[in-house]
Amino acid sequence: MKAAVLFEAKTPLSIEEVSVSKPSPHEVLIRTAAVGVCRSDLHFVDGAYPHPMPTIPGHEAAGVVEAVGDEVSSVKVGDHVVTCLSVFCGHCEHCVTGHMSLCVDSSTKRPKTAPPRLSMGDQTVHQMLNLSAYAEQMLVHEHACVAIDRDMPLDRAALIGCAVTTGAGAVFNTTDVTPGETVCVVGCGGIGLAAVNAAKIAGAGKIIALDPVAEKRALAEKLGATHSIDALSETAADEVVEISRGGVHHAIEAVGRPQSAATAVKVLRRGGTATILGMMPLAEKVGLSAMDLLSGKKLQGGLMGSNRFPVDIPRLVDFYMRGLLDLDTIIADRMPLERINDAFDELRKGDTTRSVVVFG
Known part of the structure; x- marks a missing residue:
């Protein structure tokens, strides 16, 4: 072959x-x-x-x-x-x-x-x-x-094997977003966009997308983001806190850089959870400050969206076939x-x- x-x-x-x-x-x-x-x-x-x-x-x-x-x-x-x-x-x-x-x-x-x-x-x-x-x-x-369903186009189905399983799984499995809660997604590549789309499906209230590329921010809004912000702006984290009225319930990092992980922690409200999906350089560490801990903030990983893929993947295919999950974009x-x-x-x-x- x-x-x-x-x-x-x-x-x-x-x-x-x-x-x-x-x-x-x-x-x-x-x-x-x-x-x-x-x-x-x-x-x-x-x-x-x-x-x-x-x-x-x-x-x-x-x-x-x-x-x-x-x-x-x-x-x-x-x-x-x-x-x-x-x-x-x-x-x-x-x-x-x-x-x-x-x-x-x-x-x-x-x-x-x-x-x-x-x-x-x-x-x-x-x-x-x-x-x-x-x-x-x-x-x-x-x-x-x-x-999977044989009517599912295989070029779209391929994305479910990683990007969608990881990004959507972070919403559905790792964080278990409750309808009405606020979500911030840091990074709008394939995984981040899938997380945005899944947050919409899950009934999140405000969905705030951060990315330095304007075209990616536009795609995030098409997929369900209620707000998008230039991740390189010095006031990006402050804007998220203001939009969400005190910080988000869930921040999902989909880049794999220490700076974006720090942003995910910074935008949390008291008791909020930051979920790190990106592959960081192996020598890097991500943590919470003493004040973060006193505020009840939580930090976690989300390997492959905490999937149970024999169940999750057919469900994600069904979401696509019903027009809820937008893989074409x-x-x-x-x-x-x-x-x-x-x-x-x-x-x-x-x-x-x-x-x-x-x-x-």
Whole structure:
């Protein structure tokens, strides 16, 4: 199969022929239809996060099941599926207590003594984030994908695999926004825009979007933001506090920078909660001051929107099919796999929302 391979951090991906193994028990072979280009991939490509090389990035995908292993029971050949990097085992403490996105059980991976899922000749190609989706095919554990309505367009469905699961999940699962509460979203890329849209669906009162790019602020307002503010303004946080009459109930950070995390904390009202979604540089820390703690403010992470994706993803698909979830607005560009490096260049500029690589 054709795939975009990263041989070394801080170098362009190379389109190569890669061999994919046959499905073992509990594995599913998927013909990739579409993959979103997420900033999380860029962190690995640019070397901010380490990963064994060579590897194939890509983790926000949708496709069609081509083959299944002997013991697969959750999907069948011909199913349209969305993949999710937070593969779960189903039997560890995290899974059985309802925190499936935190599962790290090694049983979802191939044993080290088994042949690799991906290879180039005698060389192993390391699977990234359980998926490696910048490829014509994906070989994944059955708990890394879920069947969806076949009427759902797969280029839009791909976004649900990460951006929407993370952004909307932060609203529906991690923060549990109550109708009428105020929400501030810091950063209006794919994840932030999904959070804005979800806050509208959840019945939030004021939804305030912060971003330095005017076009992104306009998109946020189209998706449900009641107010938008230039994140680079020296008075941005003060404006949020004024608009929300004392600060917001929930602040969602969707950028991955210490400054934006600090803003998320600053705009909270007493007892408010800041949820950090962005991938920060590994050496950075985010915290609360003594006065923040005395004010009852809370700070939390929200890995992959605290998802239960076998349930959440079909529901998000249903939201789209009913016209509640607007995925069309989030997509900025569609392109073939050969343009993957162009997509990363656009991400580095910071002006785009979501590019989608489409196959065939």
